[in-house]
Amino acid sequence: MTRPPRRPPRPRDPEGRREAIVDAAIEVIAEHGIGSASHRLIAERADVPLGSTTYYFPTRGDLVAAALERSAEQAAREVERWAEALARDPSAATLSGLASSYLDDRPRAVVEYELYVAAARAAGLRGVAQRWIGAFERQLEPIVGTVRARAIAMVIDGAMVQAVALDRELDAEALEAALQLLLAG
Amino acid sequence: MTRPPRRPPRPRDPEGRREAIVDAAIEVIAEHGIGSASHRLIAERADVPLGSTTYYFPTRGDLVAAALERSAEQAAREVERWAEALARDPSAATLSGLASSYLDDRPRAVVEYELYVAAARAAGLRGVAQRWIGAFERQLEPIVGTVRARAIAMVIDGAMVQAVALDRELDAEALEAALQLLLAG
Amino acid sequence: MTRPPRRPPRPRDPEGRREAIVDAAIEVIAEHGIGSASHRLIAERADVPLGSTTYYFPTRGDLVAAALERSAEQAAREVERWAEALARDPSAATLSGLASSYLDDRPRAVVEYELYVAAARAAGLRGVAQRWIGAFERQLEPIVGTVRARAIAMVIDGAMVQAVALDRELDAEALEAALQLLLAG
Amino acid sequence: MTRPPRRPPRPRDPEGRREAIVDAAIEVIAEHGIGSASHRLIAERADVPLGSTTYYFPTRGDLVAAALERSAEQAAREVERWAEALARDPSAATLSGLASSYLDDRPRAVVEYELYVAAARAAGLRGVAQRWIGAFERQLEPIVGTVRARAIAMVIDGAMVQAVALDRELDAEALEAALQLLLAG
């Protein structure tokens, strides 16, 4: 008999909601891992009703995929911003510095490697992983050529994944030394 | 409140049982990921009753940690076997070949990067990750010196994590080129 | 990863469901004790699916607390109905009779002392215990004064807890004699 | 192949072990309640191997019953020690003081009321409860007569169960006032 205290529906802003949910998903994945990213956790983090998550993303897989894609896309955009600095000074020190600062957003980096591991099992995610790995090389290719670009992409990925695993700053010194060897050869 | 074991209990063999469970856990983690490695899945794979898994490993975390440790230890042992080949011919081609063949056991490689990501969240796993990363460098150091050893460890890790993410063979050609640059510099 | 509700969901009635679950919990606690009041037992008794119990009461503690509160509240209401009889004849015999008839609902009385013991361990329940003990005294105070009210509340509680422990009728004769001494003094 | 590191069996002292287990059981029941008193918890508390608990007490019920009996027996013995103080000064103040100090051992008091509630359900425990309730009255009867002894036993039990439920000191003042009324009448 008591009127259910139905919260008035939020102001319409489907795009904003979608984004809020995906952003929350990225945070939750970073903190708890893909396997533990649940509708509930994400809804709570995004401060939206539980129903919203399944309304915008019919299944958990859809939501996780959207989060990983968005994360990779943001990362790619940041890497694209490296162009300017690299054009000015395409040195080992510059690259090492860019890579270091990339790790400042630790959660995003963690999600990145979540994506890598998830892609190993879910073919559907490989395109995203591919694009993200490629973004790196596309930046470097015009400056240092194909072979070195590929080499540099590998060494930076290696330095990053190790930094993530050990929860440390990037080993900038070692990375710079490696990059010098690669650029000088 | 009163129920005896149903199946007649297997003959006692604590050591064997422990190992069987850990091995099963490694397989399950490789196939489904840490997040989906459940006691039930592991018990089934090891062909032991559910109760055994929690008898030997009180919490899921203990079991996962044991599996990751054992996996890393096995991997370290394999890397130690590289010594001989490297002594004979410490070339980029040799290293690239060893790294390629290392990826032949794909499940193990996947578990490796599961470990990396898990260590990012669980401080308790960082020691294991650290030791495994170090094993690589320890092999290379006496041959190529500290700086190059570190650089090579990074580039190989990068090449591997990318191969795992894209579910491809290791890009041996690119890796070899990179190693040549690092060794020649 | 994808499974709809099996039985067609019952018509919505949050208030009703909540109450049904709490009432079932009271019954189960009375019969089996707090320690053995499991979600499953309660769900079965309430004839609701297992998931409902945790949907409405996130933890077992919440559910037990709700049941104890409701039980104490019902009990307090019954005691408030004593007022009329006491006003007409505020005698030892009246009080003893009321206490006796209070024990007619044996399960409720058992739940009461479950509450007492549980409150000894869970600070969160002490407020409920306190209110219920107070309800007794509030009835008696205007009639016999503070000191006697407190004394009577104690002796009735003692008579009741002993009757509950021995699974006997209240020892009305002894209680009446005690009350006479307390009222006459 | 590794010889199991079998701890040398404890020195033989069956009676001592039995007692250690029962004492541990009392503590565990006091802290966690009968329903949560498990073999494991008790074995750990008593610092004996798990097997000991079932060796000496075939079922959980046996162990719990032994603990409750021993607790009641200890309690009865303490009450018997009241005799001396009561003989010297059979006053309300003395009794109230004795009751207060009885509650100094809070865990035992909690176990007492666990016993009461358990006896309400398990007929097998009623004998123990009965003896314990009787112990009280037996002390008082020779001093104040049957009727008053019974009344006093009730009021003290009531005061105690309330103190236990509220996790407070015994309300000695109120109890003394009540006892005065009962003794003076």
Add this chain to the structure above:
DNA sequence: AATGAATGAGTGTTCATTCAT
């Protein structure tokens, strides 16, 4: 369009009990 009530499978964990050693 949006929400939250509803459902039951599945998870980690604890446990009483049995019995080989």
Add this chain to the structure above:
DNA sequence: CATGAATGAACACTCATTCAT
């Protein structure tokens, strides 16, 4: 005698998903 390995039932709780409102 004593012990701890072994087993599977049961429990609290989380969850993805559906769908009436």
